[in-house]
Structures are given as structure tokens and as C-alpha cells.
Amino acid sequence: MPKPSARGRIDPFYVMEVMKAANDRQLAGGDVLHMEVGQPSTAAPRKAREAVAAALGRDTLGYTEALGIPELRAGIAGHYRTYYGIDVPAERIVVTTGSSGAFLLAFLAAFDVGARVALAEPGYPAYRNILRAVGAEIVPLPARAECGFHAHAGLLDQAGPIDGLLVASPANPTGTMLDAAALASLAAACESRDAWLIVDEIYHGITYGRRAETILSLTDRAIVINSFSKYFSMTGWRLGWMVVPPELMRSIECLAQNLFISPPAISQLAGLGALGAYEELDANVARYARNRSLLLEELPRAGLDQLAPADGAFYLYADVSRYTNDAPAFCRRMLAEIGVAATPGIDFDPAEGHRFVRFSFAGATEDMAEAAQRLRGWLR
Numbered sequence: 001m002p003k004p005s006a007r008g009r010i011d012p013f014y015v016m017e018v019m020k021a022a023n024d025r026q027l028a029g030g031d032v033l034h035m036e037v038g039q040p041s042t043a044a045p046r047k048a049r050e051a052v053a054a055a056l057g058r059d060t061l062g063y064t065e066a067l068g069i070p071e072l073r074a075g076i077a078g079h080y081r082t083y084y085g086i087d088v089p090a091e092r093i094v095v096t097t098g099s100s101g102a103f104l105l106a107f108l109a110a111f112d113v114g115a116r117v118a119l120a121e122p123g124y125p126a127y128r129n130i131l132r133a134v135g136a137e138i139v140p141l142p143a144r145a146e147c148g149f150h151a152h153a154g155l156l157d158q159a160g161p162i163d164g165l166l167v168a169s170p171a172n173p174t175g176t177m178l179d180a181a182a183l184a185s186l187a188a189a190c191e192s193r194d195a196w197l198i199v200d201e202i203y204h205g206i207t208y209g210r211r212a213e214t215i216l217s218l219t220d221r222a223i224v225i226n227s228f229s230k231y232f233s234m235t236g237w238r239l240g241w242m243v244v245p246p247e248l249m250r251s252i253e254c255l256a257q258n259l260f261i262s263p264p265a266i267s268q269l270a271g272l273g274a275l276g277a278y279e280e281l282d283a284n285v286a287r288y289a290r291n292r293s294l295l296l297e298e299l300p301r302a303g304l305d306q307l308a309p310a311d312g313a314f315y316l317y318a319d320v321s322r323y324t325n326d327a328p329a330f331c332r333r334m335l336a337e338i339g340v341a342a343t344p345g346i347d348f349d350p351a352e353g354h355r356f357v358r359f360s361f362a363g364a365t366e367d368m369a370e371a372a373q374r375l376r377g378w379l380r
């Protein structure tokens with residue numbers, strides 16, 4: 001029997017496993033308050049859905065250009081002008097199959113097998129799992145609460161030589177953000193090491209206070225990853241984009257042609273409709289803000305008072321070491337005993353995640369209130 005490849009032997013995405021356990025419980029007639037999955041509970045913006053309805057009766061919806069339809073690339077350039085007040089040439093924008101597709105393209109274009117890529121732990125698990133699958137070597141940066149769970153120059157100095165650094169702001173699972181000075185310092189650290197800087201800006205638009213800075217305001221040498229999944233409330237449409245330095249464009253175009261042919265045509269038309277739906281989307285963010293305030297008040301009352309500052313995204317990363325050293329077992333019991341589904345920190349941080357749990361507050365406000373009540377009774 002031939003053997004499966006070593007590069008395919010990556011870790012599972014535990015949140016999907018929690019989601020499955022929660023669905024099984026629901027199928028068996030149990031109730032579940034979903035705080036495990038990081039996705040909006042709202043549909044795509046109205047104009048996105050209207051654009052799709054119109055296209056279904058009119059278009060053939062065949063393959064598009066590998067880099068995306070020109071109107072959408074121009075539309076995303078317009079989003080940078082309107083939202084951030086900066087000029088990003090449409091020629092540097094690549095439309096992708098979710099930001100997940102963008103990561104694969106970026107990693108393949110930027111890194112050879114064996115390249116050393118640094119990333120903060122805790123962090124979004126697919127970063128390290130995709131990097132591992134493409135043969136890169138992960139250089140984990142132990143980013144702790146004291147530094148907002150983010151990479152910084154001090155951690156890089158201890159990391160040895162690197163070929164790339166991947167950061168996210170706002171970050172998953174902590175929601176913490178990097179300000180302009182921190183981003184500039186990381187950009188300088190990468191430049192001095194001749195390393196690629198990749199910045200995941202997927203949670204831009206979902207912030208509670210100051211807006212997130214785009215690295216593109218500071219440098220055009222970084223690779224920026226973004227998506228229609230979160231702020232634009234379109235997870236299942238599988239549509240993302242990246243902004244790429246000119247040196248990588250041709251390589252990414254050839255990779256995209258061969259790996260994906262094109263991003264989904266129907267989703268690209270939906271994305272075009274979604275651009276500019278700021279009012280509707282900001283109403284979603286207002287709900288996340290209410291959920292966040294409610295939980296920031298209620299979780300400490302329930303006994304969870306060690307929370308990362310959720311400056312953006314829709315997560316609260318809670319230190320549960322007072323209760324357990326085994327976050328997966330803690331999450332399984334929480335689901336079985338009070339029907340609250342949340343994600344154990346080991347998904348995000350193999351070293352320290354066993355004492356953390358991530359609660360997503362993207363759902364309905366009533367569910368958040370009910371979950372907080374149940375947790376209060378349970379943890380007591």
C-alpha cells in the first residue's frame with residue numbers, strides 16, 4: 001500500500017471538530033449556544049444578493065480571469081480609497097477563493113521549501129498548517145499577554161534568521177491590534193532581514209474604538225491578505241483578495257491559473273455588490289459591539305476575568321487556568337453540561353493554549369446573554 005505524504009499530515013482545525021460535536025448534540029435534540037465558530041450570523045449584504053439574483057438569469061458564469069474580474073479588482077481599489085484614503089493600483093490586487101486561497105498563493109509565491117516563517121502564537125491555526133503543507137519551517141514567536149499576544153522586534157531578535165513574518169491585526173483569537181508604530185517597526189525588522197512581511201487584515205472593519213491601520217499606508221512591500229468573509233459577512237461565498245508587491249504578481253498569476261483557474265464567478269459578482277454596503281455592514285458591527293460589552297461585563301462576573309483586550313474581531317480569549325489545565329476537556333464538558341460551544345486554545349497555540357478558551361461573540365445578543373448566565377452557574 002503506498003503511503004500518504006508527510007506534508008499532508010497536518011493538525012486538524014479543532015474548531016471544526018467542536019462544531020461537529022455541537023451539531024451532533026443538536027441532532028440528538030440538545031440545545032447549543034454557538035460561540036465556537038468565527039463567522040457572522042448575518043447574510044451577505046442586500047446588494048450582493050440582488051447582484052447574484054440578476055446575474056443568474058443573465059450570465060453564463062463561466063471562468064473569469066485568474067486574477068479576478070477587472071470590475072471587482074477596480075472596486076477593491078475603490079474600497080482602499082474610500083475606507084483608508086489611499087491609492088492602491090488595481091493591477092496589484094488579486095481576487096482569491098477566500099483568504100484561505102490567498103494564503104496558499106502567497107506562501108507558494110514567496111517561500112521555497114525549508115523557508116523559515118515566523119508567526120505569533122497564539123494565532124490562526126491554518127497559518128501554520130498551510131505553511132507546513134507547503135514545506136515551510138514554522139518559527140513560533142511566543143507572544144504573551146504582556147505584548148498584546150503580538151509579534152515584536154524583541155521576539156524576532158530571538159528567533160534567528162527568517163524568510164518571512166506573518167502577522168494579523170486585529171488578531172484571531174485575541175482581537176488585539178497593532179498600531180501604526182508597531183506595524184512600522186515590524187516592517188523595518190523584515191526589511192533589515194530581507195524577509196517577506198505578510199499581514200492578514202481580514203478583521204478590518206470590525207473594531208471597537210480606533211480603526212485598524214492598513215500596512216499599505218506604510219509600505220508597498222508587504223503582502224496584504226483580506227476577505228469578504230468577516231466584515232462583508234460572506235463566509236460561504238469563498239471570496240477574498242490580496243494586495244501584492246509587483247515582483248510577485250506574475251508568479252501569483254501563474255499559480256492562480258493552475259491551482260484554481262479562477263475564483264468563483266458568482267461570488268465575484270456578489271462581492272462587487274457588497275462593496276460600499278458600509279451602512280448595513282456597520283449595523284452588524286454595532287451588534288458585535290453590544291455582544292462584546294455584554295460579555296466584558298458578564299464573563300468576569302461568571303469567573304472569567306482574564307480576557308485579552310478585544311480591540312477588534314469578534315472573539316474573547318479567556319485564560320481558564322484557574323479551572324483547568326486541559327482546555328479541550330473543559331470545552332467538551334462545557335458543551336455536554338450547559339450546551340455552550342467554544343474553542344479550546346490549543347487550536348491557536350500548541351504551547352500555552354491548553355489553558356485558554358476562545359469565545360466567539362458573532363452570534364445573536366440573546367445567545368450571548370444566555371451563555372453568560374449558564375457559565376455563571378456552571379463555573380460557580
Ligand SMILES: Cc1ncc(COP(=O)(O)O)c(C=O)c1O
Nearest residue numbers: 038098099100124172202227229
Ligand atoms: C485570522 C483569519 N484569517 C483567515 C481566515 C480565513 O478566512 P476565509 O478563508 O473565509 O477568508 C480566518 C477565518 O476564521 C481568520 O480568522
